[in-house]
Amino acid sequence: MAFHQRILFALWGIFLLTVVLTGAISYLLPGGPRNTDERRLARYTVEQVAQTLRSRLAAFPERSVPELIEPQALDFSPLLVIYLLGPDGRDVFERPVPPRVARRLARHPDPGEVASLHVATQGLQGYTLVGRDALTRLPLLLAMARPGGRLLLVLTGLLVSAVSAVLLARFIIRPVRRMRDAGRRVAAGDLSVRVAHTVGNRSDDIAGLAHDFDYMSERVEALLENQQRLMRDVSHELRSPLARLQALLSIARQRATDPDAMQMDRMEREIRRLDELIGSILAFARLEALDGLQRRPTDLTALLREVVADAQLEAWSDDKRIELRGPPRLVCDIDVTTVTQALENVIRNAVHHTRPGTAVRVTVVARAQSVRVVVEDHGEGVPPASIGKLFEPFFRLESGRSTSTGSGGLGLAIAERGVTLHGGTITAENREAGGLRVTMTLPGPVSADASCQGVVVLDA
């Protein structure tokens, strides 16, 4: 069934249910039509008519009942109609008796108040007086029309709409929410998410949406995969001629009488740079294609110590230092390879840009839910307009700063990806004192033992 039809029927259903419930409740409630003054009046009237008949019968014993009363005396419509039934069950004035009245009477032959009928037979020579009050005819609608009924209508309307809102939510909102979650997961990089199986046997527009969603993520997945495969294949293919070029250069150097004159060191450096660029493109492609982190509890401080020690080897020749401050031990649930790569790239970038003779400061701060790693350098910083683009692949500053950080413009993009995969964030800002500050947040410490607290200078 199409969606708009379902909604239409649902609305009709809500309306009908509200009406019926309101009627039923107000009918049954004390003060409802079952127990009203009108009803008592009707009973009283029937009793009065019966009384009148009995006294007339006593006065004129030779007359029969029909001769002692006029049909007008029995008609109080629309409030009340009293039938005078003969022993054969038919109205003596030949008014049609509603079949329901006859049926009910047949079921309950005893006099009194029988299922909204008022019956009197005693001392009537086998005749039966049956009063049927107006309330009997449309009790529910009447019940609603009463002042108390209107208030009730509002209340049941609220109740019914609340219940149907819940049902509607189960029906519409739930699958939509599932799709929203799926959309978010796709955006976070998990392209394997499929939702069609969650809509069951539905065949409406929601099911259609789910199938379209799946089709879309399949397409995106295939496209991305193609792009990454291309990137991988191209990079891989570039390496073979590069390896030959490097080999040729080695042979030329071996045979050259004056290697310096040929600028062979420069050539080698450029080949190496190209190779590193290809390497980081491959690393980036792999990270983009990564479908799951291998997290395990790891001492982040120890990891940083190693990364800093490695970077220090590089920094040393330029008279640059790296200071590491943080808790002596900080166990986090992280993927070692990815986090190492991210930290390494950010720290190497800082080392590259900090001025000779200055220090890069790496500070680790543990919070209850997250860990912050702050890397500050004493470089020139980044123009505010470009700071948002810092983590884009191949981002280059306008100014003529050398960009050879070893990762060919992909280092910070790789770091960003790695941190994001952990559900963390990475931001950059210019320090007031000059230089750049990169702040990374990673998942919080596994156990908040005492050693996580406090900050000590680890390496300076």
Add this chain to the structure above:
Amino acid sequence: MADQGERPGTRVLLVDDDEEFSQLVADYLAGEGDFTVAARADGEAGLAAASSGAFDVIVLDVGLPRMSGFDVLRAVRERVATPVIMLTARGDDLDRILGLEIGADDYVAKPCNLRELAARIRAVRRRTGAGQAFPPDAAAPGRRAVLGDLVIETGSQSVFLRGELIALTGAEYLVLEALLAEAGRVVSKDAIARHALGRRLAPYDRSVDVHIGHLRKKLGPRDDGRPRIKTVRGRGYLYATAH
């Protein structure tokens, strides 16, 4: 590539599917004077040649047709102890570590400076070469060192744990040797690299760590359950003595 009279030099088997590259490497190494090079272009042919035992050093590319470099390395390790240098793509740390895990002695990033490749070949050759014991001054046959449940014979480069021979690669043996020489004291990664790999440790080079991991796996913990080789973060490694 021809043998040079009575001194054939280091016999190198190069397994790489890029035949032009192999030719260039052969030319270069021949130009160095102390190498002879044979080349194979796929994994199966490479494995057949390597198993012959006719080579001193095998240089193995990771990406090979018919049989990957890792599979060749695994099969070679089952048959002969010839030292193996893996050629891995730069930036592919996983390949490097995997190669060392399987039992490669060292790796060189490709594209590589051939001078560097020649130096690495000489280094592994020097420490594992036939007839050339290392270190030379410890060449006395039958010289044994005992440390707890570990016995190490420097002449044959064999290690016995509780009387059982432990199969170690050349690099692993030398890493252990470097640690045992300073047992109970911290040995820096750089010192280990110089002793075991014949070179200084480059930044972001995890070779020593992988060899250490390998040693830990092969030797297991001590009898009292405590680790045999301790990591001293930021400083190096330490072979724990009895107390």
